[in-house]
Amino acid sequence: MDNLNSPQSNNAEALCFPEEGAEIGALLQTALMNQSPLGHPSQWSDCLKNLIATALPVHAQIVVFWGPQFIALYNDAYAPSIGDKHPGALGRPAIENWGELWDDLEPLLQGVRDTGKTFSAKDRPFYIKRFGAGETVYFNVSYSAVREADGSIGGVLCIVTETTERVQFERRQAFLIELGRTLPSTSDPCAIERHVLSRLRGELAVQHIALIGIDDDGSHLKTLPADPNDSSSEIRHLPEWTDSMSADLRADRAVLHEIAASPIIPANTRMARYTVSRPSCTIYVPVVLHGKLEAVLNIQPSIKSTFGDHELDLAQEAAKQAWLWINQARAERALRDLNESLEQRVVTMLAQREKALAQLHESRKMEMVGQLSGGVAHDFNNLLTPIMASLELVRRRVEDPRSTKLLDSAMLAADRARTLVGRLLTFARRQTLVPEAIRLEGLVAELKDLIERSLGPMIVVEVDIPDSLPAVFVDPHQLELAILNLTVNARDALEEGGRVKISARADSLKTRTGNHVRLTVSDNGCGMSEDTLKHCVEPFYSTKGVGKGTGLGLSMVQGLALQSGGEFDIRSKPGQGTEVTLWLPVASSPVMQAESRAPETPLLKGSVHVLLVDDEDLVRDSTAHLLQDLGYQVTEAPSAAVALDLFDAGLRPDVLVTDYVMADITGVQLARQIRQRINNLPILIITGYTNAKPVPTDDFEVLAKPFRRQDIASRLANLVQGSA
Structure with a gap:
């Protein structure tokens, strides 16, 4: 039996297939073709031999389907287009290898064979399996009849070009x-x-x-x-x-x-x-x-x-x-979110700027009013000091009942004036405060009876202050006055009765360091409008009738809270009531028990020499008379410079009493210079215009103007006895 892959040499010369197209040409001359229905190429018709010899070297894709079985013969250029069907499809009936598309292909081939007319198409789709998987491919095709020498149609010549990649692209x-x-x-x-x-x-x-x-x-x-x-x-x-x-x-x-x-x-x-x-x-x-x-x-x-x-x-x-x-x-x-964010940030920044400008304007206005109020209050205190001293001196010498009554009325008016000036100074944050550790529950409990009498029987007073709250560091007298002011304001908002609540809780502040206690006075009265709420803490602003208030109550309360190292807040809605809150700092020192407080110091007897320094003649003169009436020996100095000259000349008083604000130097500066001369000299600074103690590290005693006879007597007695 012949080898299927060996060429039939005796026929190779006769066929004379060209060298181009050598792969298919070689396959055609192997014993493989002996198994083809066409037989070996040597047995083909001259027409078919010449056709294949012509097609093999052509670079175009050519396939010939010969005879009624459409035996497939093709050139090297066509072989890749059928994938793994090659070389098995060579010399075999088309139906054996194109079975998946035979229903599509066979009518085309048969039509050409039957009619002899050429069929052509561009980007003609065919479904074919050529790499193990079915796929749709595209070809430009031209199918034409090939006639034998006798004029009969021997087969179909197919010249094709695969356009799958272009069509898919x-x-x-x-x-x-x-x-x-x-x-x-x-x-x-x-x-x-x-x-x-x-x-x-x-x-x-x-x-x-x-x-x-x-x-x-x-x-x-x-x-x-x-x-x-x-x-x-x-x-x-x-x-x-x-x-x-x-x-x-x-x-x-x-x-x-x-x-x-x-x-x-x-x-x-x-x-x-x-x-x-x-x-x-x-x-x-x-x-x-x-x-x-x-x-x-x-x-x-x-x-x-x-x-x-x-x-x-x-x-x-x-x-x-x-x-x-x-x-x-x-x-x-x-980008859109950023733009919206930027727009919103611009709007917010402009609003914040407007708010900051308004707050700055308000702050400057309040600062200006505060400076004016503080200055006026200082001058008033200087005026009230000689008035009250003179009234007390005259009152001690007059025995006529009618004159005594007139003097008492004058003293009462002076006390009221002093209270009003104190409110001005509190608003201006220049009131001299004497803070100490106090317990709110005790202070409010002592005030409750007075508050209930002031508010009347139609208003219920509720107190909610736990005993466990820490003590606060505040001036108790100013706090009492603040609470009374707030409850009286609540009474005016409760014309038909209602409820006033005083409560306190431990709290903290973002704007302040340390621990604080939140003290709240609230009512269920008529409340305030937005415009009223906006201006209610301004000094001299009042919605009450003429003669029914000074307009300093809320500003005084605000000033007390801020000057004490806390904060102030007020909230109100029409028909829902008002809530005023003070944040007060927690005390670091223990509360002084009532039984441990020093009894009232008796007036000193005997000769105590006082050097009195004040550049206001009326104040200095009246104070000197008051001290002399108390039994002190007084040397007056109209300025700090004169006082220093007296010391340099050998004067050695037992105590120095000096004004704080003077034309040349302050009372604190004078006190420091004198302390350099006499280290342990007792010193009392009197002032109508101060922020607190002038220098926290100094041990100077401070007495606020205007003062009563008993005030300066007790303070001097404590100073002199303490230095003895």
Whole structure:
């Protein structure tokens, strides 16, 4: 038996097939052709021999279907277009190798054979299996009849050109153009993603599709299935992938992962046609932009579907375009959000600026009023000091009942004036406070009876102050006055009766350091309008009738809270009542028990020499008379310079009493210079205009103007006895 692959040398010369087309020519001269229905080429008709000899060297794709069985003969150029059908299709009936498209191809060939008319078409689709998987391919075709010497039709000459890549490229471009044309007008990345994936899923006819964003560290960011109701688009996160899969994706190579078959089939250059027969098959298509893996398109093809070069290219181009659109939408949204944020920030900053300017204006106005009030109060105190001293001196010498009554009325008026000046100084935060550790529950309990009598029987007073609250550091007399002011204001807002509540709780402040206690006085009265609330703490502002208030109550309360190191707040709504809150600092020292307080100091007897320094003649003169009436020996000095000259001349008083504000130097500066001369000399500074003790580290005693006879007597007695 002859070797099927050995050429029939005795016929080779007779055939004289050209060297070009040598592969097919060689195959035609092997024993393989002995098994063909056509037999060995030596047995062919001269027409067929000449036709094949002419077709073999041609670079165009040529196939001849000969005889009624359409035996296939083709040249080297045509062989690649049928893939793995070659060389088995050579010399065999077409139906044996083109069975999948025979219903389409056979009528065309038979029509040419029967009629002798040429059939031609451009981009004619054919479904063919040529790489193990079915796919639709496209050809430009020209089928014409080949006649034998007797004029009968021996076969069909097919000259074809495969246009699959061009057709698929044009279709991809058309799809991408249509995809962009139908892109929703939105800056929502999710809407764009859903639109692209939905169209791509339909175009590729796949089962599931999703786009995975990849973070800089290679971790999975987000998975969005094409169908929002699709719950089966579970996707592997990158950390679960193998190193080779990640490497392929980062190198812009698609990866086909088939669990039941080979674990990983990378598409190193072009993806081989692959028939997906299991739903566990997943194709990962990378989206690489500027050399960086930005996302991965996850595709799960339908069972028995085909996914080849065209589908891969389409998926990759659509995914890249989609990712660009998504990034653009994210950038536009970020820009829009930034613009909106900037606009809002500008609006907020302008509003804050206007508010700050208003607050600055209000602050400057209040500062100016405070300075004016403080200055006026200082002058008033200097005037009240000699008035009250003179009234007390005269009162001690007059025994006539009528004159005594007149003097008592004058003294009462002077006391009221002193209280009013104290309110002015408190508003200006220049009142001399004498803070100490006190317990609010005890202070309010002592005041409750007075408050209830002041408010009347139609108003219920409630007190809610726990015994466990820490003590606060505040001037008790000023706090009592503040609470009385607030409850009287509440009474005026409760014309038909109601409730006034005084409560306290431990609290903290963001604007102040240390611990604080929140003291609140509230009522359920008529409340205040926004305009009234805005101006209620301004000095001299009052909604009461003429002669029914000074307008200093709330400003005094605010001044007390701020000067004590706390805060002040007032809230009110028409018909709902008013709530005033003071934050007071917690005391660091223990509360002095009543039984441990020093008894009232008796007046000194005997000769005590006082050097009195004040540049106001009326104040100095009246104070000197008051001291002399108390039994002191007094030397007067109209200025600090005169006082220093007296010391330098040898004067050695037992105690120094000096005004704080003087033309040349302050009383504190004078006291310091004198302390350098006499280290342990008792010193008392009297003032109508101070912020507190002049220097916290100094041990100078301070007495506020105007003062009563008993006030200066007790203070001097304590000083002199303390230095003895």
